[in-house]
Amino acid sequence: MKLQSYVSGQWQEGTGSGVTVNDAVTGKPVCEVGSEGVDFAAMVRHGRDVGGPALRAMTFHERAAALKAMAKHLMERKEDFYTLSARTGATRADGWVDIEGGIGTVFTYASLVSREMPNDVIMVEGDVERLSKGGSFLGRHVLTSKPGVSVHINAFNFPCWGMLEKIAPSLAAGVPVIVKPATPTAFLTEAMVREMIAGGFFPEGAIQLICGSTGDLLEHLLEQDVVTFTGSATTGRKLRTHPNLVTNSVPFTMEADSLNCAILGASVAADDPEFELFIKEVAREMTAKAGQKCTAIRRVIVPAALLEAVANALQARLEKTTVGDPGAEGVRMGPLVGRDQALDVRASVERLASECEVIYGGQETFPLTGADNSSGAFFPPTLLRCDDPHGKTLAHEVEAFGPVSTLMPYRDIDDAIAIARLGKGSLVGSLFTYDDTEARNIILGTAPWHGRMLIINRDCAAESTGHGSPLAPLVHGGPGRAGGGEELGGLRAVKHYMQRTALQGSPTTLMAITSEYHAGARTYSDEMHPFKKYFEDLQVGESLLTHRRTVTEADIVNFGCLSGDHFYAHFDEIAAKDSFFGKRVAHGYFVISAAAGMFVHPAPGPVIANYGLENLRFIEPVAPGDTIRARLTVKKKIKKARRGEEKANGVVVWAIEVTNQADEPVAIYDILTLVERRED
Structure with missing residues (x-):
């Protein structure tokens, strides 16, 4: 089966042979993915000229209602998506985050937009700025929809959530989307987009899909278009410096994989609740989605005095993780997305092992449930130890994008902060402590290097969403290595696809433009x-x-x-x-x-x-x-x-x-x- 792209109002199969995508569990072919023959220039024009005007004619509330209806439709068909998700190597719990988490994000944006944005096509932002003594000359900021398209280039690890968390704010803002999923999991994205198109929730041209390469797509983008990217920092840098994007100053948002850390506070003792919470969270982040998360914990920073205790507790917990076919009873971790990914992770672990000690996992053959080591893309949970995190730097530079983390000790709070900073920018860091003074000191020292910081203790653990869960009301992104971009964050994400313009004029004229009364207007x-x-x-x-x-x-x-x-x-x-x-x-x-x-x-x-x-x-x-x-x-x-x-x-x-x-x-x-x- 060859996946189709949705281009200019039609489902279109790429010409020529595509890339074969295999089942992550069995290794058997699932589909071919290729976009050869797609007219990308026509695709962009269709979005701009057909989808854009129709979408911008809808008010924010009408777009929110369409998002809500689409989310309901997708939720009714979630079991079909779960079936496909298992072929990517995801367990039911992994799929829940991707599928229902993604649909839930759409619901959240539908509610947020209808609650906090006007039932209009223009949004007034901030307070009135009085620019004259008599009050006859005012300033006001407004937001209007960009008359372009937004191109979303997504990673393989969240084929549903990664798409939905981007298109929901874009569509709410009135900007048509062109979705480009990663090839290894494109078949799941394609199935979901088919349901979106079939439901007719948005005008024709508002949603398009590329299964395969983007070809010369970026060559056709202009100043009113937007590009978002999730994936490796190397690929992101290449895209960000694309000559046409630079020439036309096309906004580019990058969310890259990063070496996220978890810090165990110096005040924590081995018998404290925070110690156990720390062990559970690190193990969960290592094994959820088989460690294939941009937010996964890669560096485990602990007090030197507790290094052995943490190592022993983590190994004991990882021993209980059953690896195998996600459909088999009791399996808690499935395979990586494909054999190539498994080879990449092994190569990264071998490189890390040149400076670190592998203290758990890492072997080529290991027990599996419902599968064997000769097929699929399985890799064992693997824990390394780096006793010299300042002198041995590979743990701060090399990311094994799988179930792999590295333990490293610190001497005092300042040292823990210094080690955390060596990651050169992360999407998320987490801190486990019950000492609020310690929490303040560590957060002040590490926050500039992180897009999000999670502080966990016995008071909030029961309701915490965890280290690796980006939430719609909070920004997702980070500085430096993490890409320097922001996604989500409530209305911030919607505003990313809109132009902020400062208006200056009389109160009466501004009232006519904004549909809002200003003091001094007639x-x-x-x-x-x-x-x-x-x-x-x-x-x-x-x-x-x-x-x-x-x-x-x-x-x-x-x-x-x-x-x-x-x-x-x-x-x-x-x-x-x-x-x-x-x-x-x-x-x-x-x-x-x-x-x-x-x-x-x-x-x-x-x-x-x-x-x-x-x-x-x-x-x-x-x-x-x-x-x-x-x-x-x-x-x-x-x-x-x-x-x-x-x-x-x-x-x-x-x-x-x-x-x-x-x-x-x-x-x-x-x-x-x-x-x-x-x-x-």
């Missing part, structure tokens, strides 16, 4: 109270100026009794004179409560509920005898998807300004209300 009002209007009828900039109210002594006393707030500035005349205010003042919360009483319409209407209050600032004090009024202005509107039997609604954000008798602002804030929509 407002308008009519005879109908805005709380009597449906969501669709309200317009950004629509305003209501309330009647006045004079604050009295009785107001302050009554509010204090009702709330229980008898702070001296409200009740003690003598103390208040010596205070910051110089006189007695009303409660700040009374002021905003009184403002609500002035602008709320009491009769039933389309306003369903108060949804929250944000950005509250008290500007000037309000004293007995002062007169206040409020201005209510529609700041922005967020249309919400209808759920079940609930009334169709949206969130309206209202800018509130409370002023005194001198027209000076005394309080400013935003309130959010749920407002009923007319039936669609």
Whole structure:
């Protein structure tokens, strides 16, 4: 069987012979992979000219809904993916991280985008920058979709998650994707993409797939395109310096394999819970996905006094790891992805052994369950020991991308930090300690060399996701050897595919562009109270100026009794004179409560509920005898998807300004209300 690419709206089989991919367990052929004959220029044009405009016409919320529907569809077919995943050498637990972890990331982005991004095609970022004394000239940052394509060149170890964690933020941003999976596991990626295409969740041209070489694809990319890469640092450097990418300043994000470390704190004793947690985590990271993880622990940094204890405990735990066919009962670690990968790992171990001692594993033949050493791509869990981590440097330079780690001792905290830094940049490091002072010192010393740091102790271990688990809300990437890039990190990943532009102009013009009210913009009002209007009828900039109210002594006393707030500035005349205010003042919360009483319409209407209050600032004090009024202005509107039997609604954000008798602002804030929509 030859895998097909999805190009310009059609499934296309490469011409000529491709690369044969074999089953990692049996060594038998699975498929051929080749992209010869693909018109890569047409592929890029199709994404830009067909997929891009249709995708950008959708709002962020519509794209989020499409992501959610696609994730549901993929989850319903997960067992088909698990069957294929086993042929890559993955156990069920390995496949869960890749398949359901990847789909879960799509769900997370669907929720994140619908919750934190506007139901629009433009996103306002940050606060207003006032650029003039009178306030007639403002600055604002906005994010818009890049009108190009994003090319994702992925590694073999996570054929599902590696694809999904990149395409979810790209599609959410409105940028079509071209997915290029690694050849050894492309058959699993292809099966998942087929389901994406068949479901029709996104417009034609939004998702394309290359099974095989990228050919001259990079030659056709321009300044609005984006490239992401996951894999070896050597390959990444070649791609990053591609002449066309350099000429057109094409953004390039690289996530490379790194020599990640785990540090056992100097304060930890052999009978502490943190010691056992450390042993479990190192062993798990060595054997999960047969050690084929860019986040796997490669360097195990421990106090010199505990080196023997750690070595013995790790060997005892690794002895319990059953290696073999992932489909066989009791197997906890499968083979590497292919024979070539097994040969590469063996060569790397032999190189490491020239400076380190192999204290466990490393042999060519070893017990297997449901398989034998003559077929497949099996390699045993292997532990090395480097007693001189400063003088013998190969453990900080050579990565055996399999179930291989190296033990190394440190003298004190400063030495542990120095050893960790020798990795020259890592995706993740982990620290096991119950001493918070020790944790702070080590993190401050190592954080600049790591994209993520995990601190584990008895308090959080039960709920920890572990050393090797990148999570959608947190950045994934690292400095130096790790590639210097970032993925995930919540909305940071979506923004990577968008252009940040600083706008300068009048409040009214910026309001028209951003669909968000800015102080100083022209407002308008009519005879109908805005709380009597449906969501669709309200317009950004629509305003209501309330009647006045004079604050009295009785107001302050009554509010204090009702709330229980008898702070001296409200009740003690003598103390208040010596205070910051110089006189007695009303409660700040009374002021905003009184403002609500002035602008709320009491009769039933389309306003369903108060949804929250944000950005509250008290500007000037309000004293007995002062007169206040409020201005209510529609700041922005967020249309919400209808759920079940609930009334169709949206969130309206209202800018509130409370002023005194001198027209000076005394309080400013935003309130959010749920407002009923007319039936669609």
